[in-house]
Amino acid sequence: MNSKGYFGSFGGRYAPETLMPALAEIERAYHRARKDSSFMREFASLLHTYCGRPTALYFAKRLTGKLGGARIYIKREDLNHTGAHKITNSLGQTLLGKYMGKTRVIAETGAGQHGVATATSAALLGLSCDIYMGTVDMARQRPNVFRMNLLGAKVNPVESGNKTLKDAVNEALRDWTMSCPYTHYVFGSALGPHPFPTIVRDFQSVIGTETRRQILAEEGRLPDEIVACVGGGSNAIGIFSAFLKDKKVRLTGVEAGGLGLATKKHATRLTPTALSRPGILHGSLSYVLQDENGQIATTHSVSAGLDYSGVGPQHSHLYTSGRARYTYATDKEAVAAFQLLCECEGIIPALESSHAVAYAIKAAPKMARNKIMVINLSGRGDKDIYHVAEYLGKKI
Amino acid sequence: MDRYSSTFAALRMRNEIAFIPFAEAGDPDLRASESIFKSYVDSGADVLEIGYPFSDPIADGPINQRAAIRSISAGLTHAAFFRLIGNIRSYTDVPIGILLYANSARHPGYSTFCKRASDAGIDSLLVADMPPEESEELAAAMTANGLQTVYIVSELTPPNRMKYICSKVTGFVYVVSRLGSTGVQTKVNVTVDATLKRLRKVTGKPLCVGFGISTPGHVRHMAAAGADGAIVGSALVKIIEDNLASKPSMIKQLSKAIAAFKKATKRPPSR
Numbered sequence: 001m002n003s004k005g006y007f008g009s010f011g012g013r014y015a016p017e018t019l020m021p022a023l024a025e026i027e028r029a030y031h032r033a034r035k036d037s038s039f040m041r042e043f044a045s046l047l048h049t050y051c052g053r054p055t056a057l058y059f060a061k062r063l064t065g066k067l068g069g070a071r072i073y074i075k076r077e078d079l080n081h082t083g084a085h086k087i088t089n090s091l092g093q094t095l096l097g098k099y100m101g102k103t104r105v106i107a108e109t110g111a112g113q114h115g116v117a118t119a120t121s122a123a124l125l126g127l128s129c130d131i132y133m134g135t136v137d138m139a140r141q142r143p144n145v146f147r148m149n150l151l152g153a154k155v156n157p158v159e160s161g162n163k164t165l166k167d168a169v170n171e172a173l174r175d176w177t178m179s180c181p182y183t184h185y186v187f188g189s190a191l192g193p194h195p196f197p198t199i200v201r202d203f204q205s206v207i208g209t210e211t212r213r214q215i216l217a218e219e220g221r222l223p224d225e226i227v228a229c230v231g232g233g234s235n236a237i238g239i240f241s242a243f244l245k246d247k248k249v250r251l252t253g254v255e256a257g258g259l260g261l262a263t264k265k266h267a268t269r270l271t272p273t274a275l276s277r278p279g280i281l282h283g284s285l286s287y288v289l290q291d292e293n294g295q296i297a298t299t300h301s302v303s304a305g306l307d308y309s310g311v312g313p314q315h316s317h318l319y320t321s322g323r324a325r326y327t328y329a330t331d332k333e334a335v336a337a338f339q340l341l342c343e344c345e346g347i348i349p350a351l352e353s354s355h356a357v358a359y360a361i362k363a364a365p366k367m368a369r370n371k372i373m374v375i376n377l378s379g380r381g382d383k384d385i386y387h388v389a390e391y392l393g394k395k396i
Numbered sequence: 397m398d399r400y401s402s403t404f405a406a407l408r409m410r411n412e413i414a415f416i417p418f419a420e421a422g423d424p425d426l427r428a429s430e431s432i433f434k435s436y437v438d439s440g441a442d443v444l445e446i447g448y449p450f451s452d453p454i455a456d457g458p459i460n461q462r463a464a465i466r467s468i469s470a471g472l473t474h475a476a477f478f479r480l481i482g483n484i485r486s487y488t489d490v491p492i493g494i495l496l497y498a499n500s501a502r503h504p505g506y507s508t509f510c511k512r513a514s515d516a517g518i519d520s521l522l523v524a525d526m527p528p529e530e531s532e533e534l535a536a537a538m539t540a541n542g543l544q545t546v547y548i549v550s551e552l553t554p555p556n557r558m559k560y561i562c563s564k565v566t567g568f569v570y571v572v573s574r575l576g577s578t579g580v581q582t583k584v585n586v587t588v589d590a591t592l593k594r595l596r597k598v599t600g601k602p603l604c605v606g607f608g609i610s611t612p613g614h615v616r617h618m619a620a621a622g623a624d625g626a627i628v629g630s631a632l633v634k635i636i637e638d639n640l641a642s643k644p645s646m647i648k649q650l651s652k653a654i655a656a657f658k659k660a661t662k663r664p665p666s667r
Contacts, residue, residue, distance in 0.1 A: 004529065014498050014525045016455040017548035018572060020557070160461060166452065170461075173454045181552070280498040280525065281452065293473050294503030295451040 005194020010313035022180035057214035070367035084379030086117040092203035094121035097184030110165035111305035112144025114188030119153035134163035189232025190312035193283030204238025228376040233312035235378035256301035257328035265300035270326035302331035303351035329358035350379035414625030422472035440658030448496035457579035485517030514541035520567040522546035562599035612660035
């Protein structure tokens with residue numbers, strides 16, 4: 001990345017002028033905090049004692065046997081406090097907000113995991129908290145809305161646009177242009193104007209460094225392939241970041257194929273389609289789904305966390321440079337993977353993470369038995385059970 | 397002389413500031429939109445500020461976002477936008493500034509966009525989510541096509557940055573009167589007076605104030621505080637939204653409002 005926040009030709013700081021001083025302030029504070037041993041110590045200590053890091057790297061013996069190919073390891077990010085990798089970034093950024101003297105944090109949320117994680121961090125560190133969430137997402141993630149309320153956060157329903165993640169980001173940005181003197185915006189993914197994609201990647205890179213250490217201890221060598229789902233792309237960039245230089249480790253991002261790429265009802269940015277091209281959305285230049293007039297296209301996915309028109313700029317760079325490969329899983333494949341992991345391993349995965357599992361179901365059988373695949377299981381799926389039941393036509 | 401320079405010079409002679417009304421292009425539909433901008437001119441607009449509708453306008457409040465969505469739903473395309481501007485240009489010689497989001501200009505390519513803008517008779521572009529640091533490529537295309545730059549300054553802009561931004565402006569400086577997005581407010585934010593004073597020390601370029609200017613009283617305040625222009629957006633777009641059922645009544649109320657705003661642009665006698 002260069003000093004203006006570009007990864008290759010992607011990234012940058014496309015922000016309204018009112019936010020420019022705030023972004024510069026965050027960049028300065030972040031550089032200071034990284035070198036401040038007391039800040040870094042507090043962060044590391046909370047990750048260990050509060051979040052439960054390091055999370056386990058687990059050999060999925062039955063899944064491996066069932067698929068009959070590569071040895072499959074699961075990085076158990078679902079075991080984090082609040083049930084997903086999101087807490088790592090939320091804690092880091094809420095600490096950073098406090099470090100800058102802010103008294104309030106705001107965040108957007110899709111699936112609700114980032115909202116819950118930020119509400120949790122704010123409760124822990126004594127800051128007030130507002131969450132923006134599309135009303136469509138609120139309907140499909142009811143338990144998380146109540147969770148955020150319990151944690152003392154105010155959940156602001158967003159009625160504009162598609163009423164999902166993209167619209168929640170719009171509203172959170174509007175709030176921030178007004179409130180930035182006393183508010184830190186805890187961006188939930190490796191998205192947005194510089195320095196957010198870098199900060200989020202750095203905080204989440206602990207997933208990759210742990211995985212590297214764990215697989216070396218377990219297998220004595222690096223894995224052949226690492227798989228992660230990609231919405232904004234924070235869990236993927238977190239685990240990829242520790243392996244970027246190991247060219248032999250194949251990095252695979254799995255996007256939401258929704259109802260299929262022919263239908264326009266999907267959220268696949270990094271597979272060539274008529275809708276996908278580089279564009280500017282929410283502060284950075286990256287691949288964006290857009291129509292023939294440059295209006296941002298609406299998306300569809302069974303999983304709220306992947307239902308977004310843009311993608312983190314570093315993923316666009318890894319895509320065009322060829323260092324990572326990107327593919328997709330449809331709603332149907334993701335739900336089937338969700339069920340398989342429940343039955344086969346006793347793990348209820350988040351619908352987002354189920355997309356990575358769906359890829360493994362397709363790819364692992366084609367790999368030799370001495371190959372190693374790591375799936376980043378970014379979150380647990382308890383939040384999704386109502387939605388899955390509805391999808392399967394069952395009443396609970 | 398370019399249209400902005402001659403307009404601001406003429407206004408200074410008359411001891412007035414510029415009244416700059418805004419609407420989204422194509423809101424509520426292309427035909428009505430053309431009538432709206434013509435009525436703005438007929439009722440006393442000195443400059444037109446026209447929005448290029450974008451699906452995700454992060455610097456705009458709910459009123460303007462709804463207007464953008466109405467326009468997009470009514471079928472505004474790249475081509476229709478430039479045809480609309482061309483029609484307005486053949487009707488009037490007032491300067492036309494476009495307020496847009498970066499993706500709208502990037503999508504056809506910055507040079508293509510600027511060439512079309514220039515051919516349509518547009519004078520300036522203000523890209524709401526593109527600070528000067530990210531504007532190099534677009535600014536070069538604008539210069540090549542004779543378009544002027546407008547950038548935003550707010551009360552949070554530090555002194556050095558103010559100087560830097562003003563050095564990049566060739567049209568006018570857009571001073572946001574408050575933090576946050578566009579919208580309607582009842583009381584004017586007086587911190588803008590201090591921002592105008594700070595700006596006057598670093599630049600001779602015209603200073604036009606926008607965001608939240610909703611009444612003729614606010615315009616009078618800006619004239620007294622030393623602004624060169626007042627931009628009114630959401631208050632007018634609200635009139636459009638409230639009269640979707642009757643276009644004649646919409647135009648009548650807009651004309652009345654514009655005339656009242658324009659009346660408030662007299663500068664007080666100099667102290």
